[in-house]
Amino acid sequence: AGQTLDQDHLELVSPWPQSSLQLGQVSGLALDSDSNLVIFHRGDHHWGADSFNSQARYQQRALGPIQQSTILVVDPGKGNILKASGRNMFYMPHGITTDKENNYWVTDVALHQVLKVSGDGGDRTLLTIGEAFIPGSDSSHLCQPTDVAVDTHTGNIFVSDGYCNSRILKFSADGKYLSEWGAGSSDRRRRVAFKVPHSLVFLPDRREVCVADRENGRIQCFIAETGEFVKEIKKEEFGGEVFAISYSPAGDGLIFAVNGQSPYRSAPLRGFVINYSTKDILDTFSPKTEEFMMPHDIVETRDGSVFVGDAGSKSVFKFTSEKFHRSV
Numbered sequence: 001a002g003q004t005l006d007q008d009h010l011e012l013v014s015p016w017p018q019s020s021l022q023l024g025q026v027s028g029l030a031l032d033s034d035s036n037l038v039i040f041h042r043g044d045h046h047w048g049a050d051s052f053n054s055q056a057r058y059q060q061r062a063l064g065p066i067q068q069s070t071i072l073v074v075d076p077g078k079g080n081i082l083k084a085s086g087r088n089m090f091y092m093p094h095g096i097t098t099d100k101e102n103n104y105w106v107t108d109v110a111l112h113q114v115l116k117v118s119g120d121g122g123d124r125t126l127l128t129i130g131e132a133f134i135p136g137s138d139s140s141h142l143c144q145p146t147d148v149a150v151d152t153h154t155g156n157i158f159v160s161d162g163y164c165n166s167r168i169l170k171f172s173a174d175g176k177y178l179s180e181w182g183a184g185s186s187d188r189r190r191r192v193a194f195k196v197p198h199s200l201v202f203l204p205d206r207r208e209v210c211v212a213d214r215e216n217g218r219i220q221c222f223i224a225e226t227g228e229f230v231k232e233i234k235k236e237e238f239g240g241e242v243f244a245i246s247y248s249p250a251g252d253g254l255i256f257a258v259n260g261q262s263p264y265r266s267a268p269l270r271g272f273v274i275n276y277s278t279k280d281i282l283d284t285f286s287p288k289t290e291e292f293m294m295p296h297d298i299v300e301t302r303d304g305s306v307f308v309g310d311a312g313s314k315s316v317f318k319f320t321s322e323k324f325h326r327s328v
């Protein structure tokens with residue numbers, strides 16, 4: 001017989017990492033092609049109430065870029081640092097994704113840009129989308145873009161834009177604007193009106209892109225090719241805010257998500273494992289010993305471990321479960 005997906009409960013692995021990573025606010029997590037964990041953090045910069053003015057312009061430019069290494073590649077087993085890069089480049093890191101060549105696609109909400117950065121530790125900027133420090137909402141300006149997803153079949157990239165826009169844009173691998181959808185974009189046909197599209201994931205087996213529509217407390221999925229709406233996953237258990245999502249094709253597809261603190265409703269901050277097809281919540285998890293403060297991104301590694309980056313507690317939490325039991 002085949003594998004049965006017997007999703008036990010995800011439990012915190014402690015201590016992890018075995019030695020301190022000296023992290024700032026952790027804003028993004030990704031996996032590289034060796035299934036190592038990539039951490040994108042803010043060093044000594046903080047996103048606070050006075051970081052931006054009412055026109056979404058970054059106010060601390062005089063501080064200069066973050067001097068610490070903002071991109072750390074760590075081994076998922078012990079959390080040892082394998083590579084450190086991203087110094088002197090970023091002001092307010094947000095999302096990070098890798099592509100097949102192990103380049104990093106990152107967003108910086110102070111720069112209002114997406115940057116494609118070489119993953120060889122050389123920090124070469126291979127491509128940028130958006131004008132540094134200039135917010136906008138046309139095809140060459142973004143406003144606090146939050147994440148990138150890479151369509152592994154076509155190489156096209158999707159950008160969730162952002163805190164001060166509410167749209168998803170599609171670009172070719174070399175940065176040519178292709179299309180966009182969501183409120184605030186030219187195309188108003190769609191039924192979607194995002195409120196802070198905060199995290200994106202590409203589903204390689206379904207060729208869909210899903211977005212964590214943060215302030216609407218819901219996940220929406222679209223056909224990558226056309227932007228056509230496919231489905232929505234909205235759960236009371238989210239408590240009104242979904243901060244980040246990830247996906248595993250295992251079984252009939254698993255969505256991993258973390259929720260956020262809602263000003264209107266109190267819901268415990270947790271991770272969720274959701275069956276993509278049935279929308280059933282298969283598991284929820286949290287650190288137990290200490291609470292999540294601002295779970296901000298989530299990824300699953302090949303061996304089934306789940307990592308959550310927390311921008312509030314400036315830490316990464318590792319969870320594991322005895323995920324697969326082979327039925328004989």
Ligand SMILES: O=C(N[C@@H](O)C(=O)O)c1ccccc1
Pocket residue numbers: 025027047048049094311
């Ligand atoms: O959401 C916020 N931040 C987090 O998502 C983050 O740190 O990326 C935020 C919004 C307004 C003011 C201050 C912080």
